[in-house]
Amino acid sequence: MKKIILTVGLLAAFLKGTQAQNSNDKEAYEKRKLKIEEINLVSSYYGQDGNNSAVTGGIGTEKLSDFVNSIDLKLSFIDRKSRQHSIIADFNIDNYTSASSDNIDPLTVSSASRSDTHIYPSLSWSMKDDATHTTRGLSYSYSTEYDYQSHGFNFNFSKSSKDNNREFSLKVGAFFDTWTAILPSELRPSGYGSAAEGDRDPVAYKPRNSYNLALSFSQIINKRLQVLFTVEPAYQQGLLSTPYHRVYFTDGSHTVEKLPGSRFKLPVGARISYFMGDRLILRGFYRFYNDDWGMTAHTVNIEASYKVTPFFSVSPFYRFSNQTAVRYFNAYGKHSPTATYYTSDYDISGFTSHFVGAGIRLAPPGGLLGFKHWNTLELRYGHYMRSTGMIGNSVTLAMKLK
Amino acid sequence: MSKNKNIHNRLLILSLLASLSSCVTVKEYQKSRINDSEMELSARKSEKFEQSFYLYREGASGANGGKSGGGCGCN
Numbered sequence: 203m204k205k206i207i208l209t210v211g212l213l214a215a216f217l218k219g220t221q222a223q224n225s226n227d228k229e230a231y232e233k234r235k236l237k238i239e240e241i242n243l244v245s246s247y248y249g250q251d252g253n254n255s256a257v258t259g260g261i262g263t264e265k266l267s268d269f270v271n272s273i274d275l276k277l278s279f280i281d282r283k284s285r286q287h288s289i290i291a292d293f294n295i296d297n298y299t300s301a302s303s304d305n306i307d308p309l310t311v312s313s314a315s316r317s318d319t320h321i322y323p324s325l326s327w328s329m330k331d332d333a334t335h336t337t338r339g340l341s342y343s344y345s346t347e348y349d350y351q352s353h354g355f356n357f358n359f360s361k362s363s364k365d366n367n368r369e370f371s372l373k374v375g376a377f378f379d380t381w382t383a384i385l386p387s388e389l390r391p392s393g394y395g396s397a398a399e400g401d402r403d404p405v406a407y408k409p410r411n412s413y414n415l416a417l418s419f420s421q422i423i424n425k426r427l428q429v430l431f432t433v434e435p436a437y438q439q440g441l442l443s444t445p446y447h448r449v450y451f452t453d454g455s456h457t458v459e460k461l462p463g464s465r466f467k468l469p470v471g472a473r474i475s476y477f478m479g480d481r482l483i484l485r486g487f488y489r490f491y492n493d494d495w496g497m498t499a500h501t502v503n504i505e506a507s508y509k510v511t512p513f514f515s516v517s518p519f520y521r522f523s524n525q526t527a528v529r530y531f532n533a534y535g536k537h538s539p540t541a542t543y544y545t546s547d548y549d550i551s552g553f554t555s556h557f558v559g560a561g562i563r564l565a566p567p568g569g570l571l572g573f574k575h576w577n578t579l580e581l582r583y584g585h586y587m588r589s590t591g592m593i594g595n596s597v598t599l600a601m602k603l604k
Numbered sequence: 605m606s607k608n609k610n611i612h613n614r615l616l617i618l619s620l621l622a623s624l625s626s627c628v629t630v631k632e633y634q635k636s637r638i639n640d641s642e643m644e645l646s647a648r649k650s651e652k653f654e655q656s657f658y659l660y661r662e663g664a665s666g667a668n669g670g671k672s673g674g675g676c677g678c679n
Binding site: 242244248250268270272320322347349350352354365366367375376377379410411412414416420421423424426428429430434436444465467469470471473475477483485487491493497499507515517523525528555557561563578580581582584586588592594596598599600602 | 628629638641646648652653656661664674675
């Protein structure tokens with residue numbers, strides 16, 4: 203917490219210096235100058251426990267903890283044609299420990315897979331042209347953890363109506379990922395490596411590519427109500443199974459998870475925001491999801507933000523989700539040895555989940571704790587319950603400097 | 605049964621279109637409530653990592669402003 207406050211202080215001082223420098227410049231020049239629009243800092247802890255780990259074939263501990271920190275910096279400038287350019291640099295770092303991953307190699311006291319760091323930065327640019335009511339942008343993202351690397355590319359375009367009450371947007375994305383195929387220790391062929399540091403035996407690298415298209419339409423209905431509809435088909439190909447997930451058959455034998463080499467997903471979502479009276483904001487989200495592995499899911503999220511004062515709000519929320527199992531799922535020891543595809547990963551089994559919690563948000567006009575540029579502070583807690591017996595807890599602290 | 609389902613879907617689409625056609629033109633100076641930062645039609649910054657754990661712990665993804673697959677060793 204001290205580190206977070208120190209970081210905020212340093213960034214606020216930096217912003218103050220930037221502003222002082224700006225005031226010395228001519229106004230016309232200032233319009234074009236690159237300036238810091240906002241900085242967001244988010245820290246989050248997530249912990250879970252359950253007893254259906256896919257690493258051990260659908261039984262065994264799912265205990266996991268994840269501590270993640272992110273910073274994003276938004277810069278903007280206006281070009282000679284009065285178009286606003288925005289550049290966002292986003293950096294995220296995850297530190298997690300996973301008891302089930304430790305069971306990839308159960309003979310070691312604590313294997314390399316027990317804990318890991320996941321780093322995923324991204325850089326995006328967008329250009330808003332008020333004359334044509336259009337925005338277009340590009341982004342690149344990178345992700346690395348000990349057994350997974352990813353390069354992601356996105357293009358987006360949006361056009362709004364002249365009165366800015368309607369907007370249509372399109373986003374096209376592609377991810378080119380590579381798995382390091384780490385196999386459970388007892389299922390490694392002779393001479394196949396563990397991918398652990400110091401092990402010189404080779405391991406296989408498998409590709410996974412994902413392509414998606416998102417089409418959205420938003421509409422302001424009246425002074426208090428607005429809606430958004432999104433359809434986002436996605437196609438994945440390559441190694442879609444997790445190489446170290448075990449599967450146990452009815453005859454007592456076992457092997458690694460095997461899933462088809464492609465998957466087509468079709469989610470359709472809707473969001474709604476309604477300002478009721480002077481203090482209450484209701485936000486809703488619904489998604490219908492279907493894929494060609496046989497899964498159908500419904501997700502509903504509702505949140506009520508009550509403004510205790512214009513600058514302090516409390517937001518209880520509830521999320522419900524229900525999904526059917528993919529057709530390749532079966533529990534520990536229930537798979538037929540003659541099946542073509544098989545998994546005991548409970549994340550793609552049939553279940554109902556509930557996520558309930560609340561958040562608080564502070565955004566005083568003069569800034570927080572005397573820092574003029576410390577615009578917003580959000581604290582959010584949620585408790586996750588899955589009908590498979592898994593439970594989780596999430597705490598997030600988010601700060602915006604402006 | 606499927607005919608009834610088709611009729612049901614068409615009625616749903618018609619009612620959605622009807623609700624959009626009843627929109628009123630909202631001028632910029634009338635958007636004080638619409639422009640409230642908590643009215644945004646996107647996930648909050650503080651939800652960023654919740655969307656990430658849904659991606660790992662559930663099979664459904666996409667159409668929520670987050671990832672729809674790819675970029676992580678998740679479903």
